[in-house]
Amino acid sequence: MYSKKRKNLMFIVLMIAVLIISASTQAESVDPRTVPPHTVTIFLNPNGGSVNPTSVTRTSGTRVGTLPIPTRANREFIDWFRGTAIGSERITSDTITPTVSFIATARWADAQRHLSPWARPARTGTTIIYIPSFSDVNTTWRSPMIAGMTTWNVSSTRVTFRRNDSNSGNSTIAVLSSSGTYLGQITRWRVSGTNILSRYNMRINTRTITNHANNNNFSLSNVIQSVFAHELGHVLGLRDGSGIHLGGFCCGSLMNHARNRNNIRAPQPFDVTSVNFIYN
Numbered sequence: 037m038y039s040k041k042r043k044n045l046m047f048i049v050l051m052i053a054v055l056i057i058s059a060s061t062q063a064e065s066v067d068p069r070t071v072p073p074h075t076v077t078i079f080l081n082p083n084g085g086s087v088n089p090t091s092v093t094r095t096s097g098t099r100v101g102t103l104p105i106p107t108r109a110n111r112e113f114i115d116w117f118r119g120t121a122i123g124s125e126r127i128t129s130d131t132i133t134p135t136v137s138f139i140a141t142a143r144w145a146d147a148q149r150h151l152s153p154w155a156r157p158a159r160t161g162t163t164i165i166y167i168p169s170f171s172d173v174n175t176t177w178r179s180p181m182i183a184g185m186t187t188w189n190v191s192s193t194r195v196t197f198r199r200n201d202s203n204s205g206n207s208t209i210a211v212l213s214s215s216g217t218y219l220g221q222i223t224r225w226r227v228s229g230t231n232i233l234s235r236y237n238m239r240i241n242t243r244t245i246t247n248h249a250n251n252n253n254f255s256l257s258n259v260i261q262s263v264f265a266h267e268l269g270h271v272l273g274l275r276d277g278s279g280i281h282l283g284g285f286c287c288g289s290l291m292n293h294a295r296n297r298n299n300i301r302a303p304q305p306f307d308v309t310s311v312n313f314i315y316n
């Protein structure tokens with residue numbers, strides 16, 4: 037068995053060999069749009085993670101379009117860079133494919149970068165977080181919201197949400213149809229001079245969530261669950277994800293706005309690690 041480091045090194049050496057062979061036949065400084073279109077290969081270096089497939093082909097002079105999304109334990113994928121290390125040449129879906137094959141290297145965010153200065157004081161052992169019960173909300177919305185809450189409760193964090201109006205302070209959770217563009221929104225207050233979240237007003241927008249589900253052919257209850265679980269991530273002290281929309285749905289975090297809300301509707305390993313920085 038080779039170590040991961042050794043494997044990464046072997047990958048880079050192999051790719052450099054491939055590039056030297058292909059670069060010897062073509063100059064790289066030409067505008068790719070002025071040479072006859074031909075197929076080039078983009079080798080994907082997951083940089084400590086994994087990706088499938090490990091390479092893709094494109095036609096030179098055309099847009100790169102959507103690239104595969106790599107995964108890595110406890111990290112959030114941000115974007116692809118051209119070269120074997122993170123540099124200045126970020127690859128987006130609008131990048132024009134050059135005339136020679138190249139390596140793209142994944143950039144990752146670590147979990148600590150994911151925290152906002154809004155958290156409840158952690159206690160020894162499990163921290164119970166009481167939230168408003170939203171018992172007046174009809175079942176179509178309430179059931180997936182409870183499911184979203186449960187995904188946090190069964191995750192490997194030391195926080196547990198409980199619905200309880202009398203213990204949830206002055207915080208509110210409203211399910212309403214708003215003309216605002218948001219799907220879910222939270223306004224937070226903290227105890228003056230501290231990072232302790234004192235209360236919040238959460239709004240779940242029935243209008244935009246219904247449209248989002250219809251427009252993408254998603255299950256309405258999946259989208260409701262994803263949005264509510266995301267907002268609860270904010271209640272815990274997470275901030276919105278830093279991943280970039282690469283032309284498709286993106287990234288292994290509940291806190292990413294480009295996530296696929298039909299699939300990512302529970303905290304991902306990255307989110308759990310982030311929360312465990314606060315409540316550990």
Ligand SMILES: [Zn+2]
Pocket residue numbers: 266270275276
């Ligand atoms: Zn958010």
